[in-house]
Amino acid sequence: MIIVSALLVRGPRQCGRASLGRRVVCLTAAILACFAMVVPGIVFPAEVHFAPDGGIRRHLLDAIRDSRQRIDVAVYQITSTALARALVAAQERGLRVRVLTDQETVQAGGPAMRIFRSAGLSVRRLGLAEQSLMHHKFAIFDDRLVATGSYNWTQTAERANYENLVFLEDPRTVARFADEFQRLWRAARESP
Numbered sequence: 001m002i003i004v005s006a007l008l009v010r011g012p013r014q015c016g017r018a019s020l021g022r023r024v025v026c027l028t029a030a031i032l033a034c035f036a037m038v039v040p041g042i043v044f045p046a047e048v049h050f051a052p053d054g055g056i057r058r059h060l061l062d063a064i065r066d067s068r069q070r071i072d073v074a075v076y077q078i079t080s081t082a083l084a085r086a087l088v089a090a091q092e093r094g095l096r097v098r099v100l101t102d103q104e105t106v107q108a109g110g111p112a113m114r115i116f117r118s119a120g121l122s123v124r125r126l127g128l129a130e131q132s133l134m135h136h137k138f139a140i141f142d143d144r145l146v147a148t149g150s151y152n153w154t155q156t157a158e159r160a161n162y163e164n165l166v167f168l169e170d171p172r173t174v175a176r177f178a179d180e181f182q183r184l185w186r187a188a189r190e191s192p
Contacts, residue, residue, distance in 0.1 A: 044170040051163040056151050059165070060139070061086050067141045070096040072181045074136040077105050078153040084112035088119040100184055102134040103127040106191045112153070113191075124188035134184070138177055145169055146177045 049056045057080060064071060064086040071090055078084065078101055091097040099116060103125040106113060116123050126134035138148035149165035157163050168174065 044168065044173075047167040049165050049167075051151060051157055051161060051165075052159050056163065056165045057082060057153075057158045059167070060147060060153070063139070063141045063145060063147060063167070064090050067095055069142050070098075071139065071141055072098050072100075072178070072185075073139045073153075074100040074134070074181055074184060075139070075153050076102050076133060076135045076137060078112045079110045080153045080155060080158065081111045081115060083153045084115040088115060088121055091119065091121055097121055098181075098185065099123045100134065100136075100181065100188055101125060103189075104129065104133075117191075123191035124185060125191055126184060126188045134188075136180075136184070138181075140174060140178050140181060143174060143178055144171075146174045148177065 047059075049059055060083060064083070067090060071087065073087065078099065087097050087099065099121060101123065104127065106123065106125040113123070115121075126132075137151055138146055140146050146168050147165055148168070149163065151157050151163040151165040
């Protein structure tokens with residue numbers, strides 16, 4: 001706002017007679033001032049990854065390893081043993097770890113579900129056979145970072161499918177995902 005006021009007081013002619021460098025500074029200041037008025041607050045960066053061969057699993061493993069308090073995961077499918085073991089290791093470090101998945105994923109069992117069961121990890125399921133799916137794909141790390149996209153936590157997603165995953169740190173966005181997770185967690189059934 002100060003920059004806009006200065007430009008209005010000095011007037012566009014002042015910048016117009018100035019050297020090229022000074023005009024570039026004036027133009028940049030005007031653009032930044034307009035941007036600040038249109039997008040108030042802080043801009044939080046997004047980190048974007050693609051599969052196959054983009055290393056999405058490695059980035060998820062880093063986020064799990066770097067977490068210190070809690071991890072909430074809502075994914076349609078989870079069969080990756082590397083990610084399942086990392087979540088169990090996080091729980092063993094004292095973190096609260098909760099996994100919410102589709103009822104068919106739980107019923108099918110698979111390596112990740114066996115790892116979760118043997119470790120006593122908290123897993124709940126949503127969906128009705130042939131009627132609805134718990135089709136979300138997101139994870140919240142320490143209520144400060146969310147990972148979301150098309151990526152299921154599977155070997156196929158990592159090595160064969162064309163997938164994406166975006167990491168976001170915007171507090172309002174993270175809070176929206178945390179609210180959605182809580183809503184679904186309350187509605188979900190305990191895994192057998």
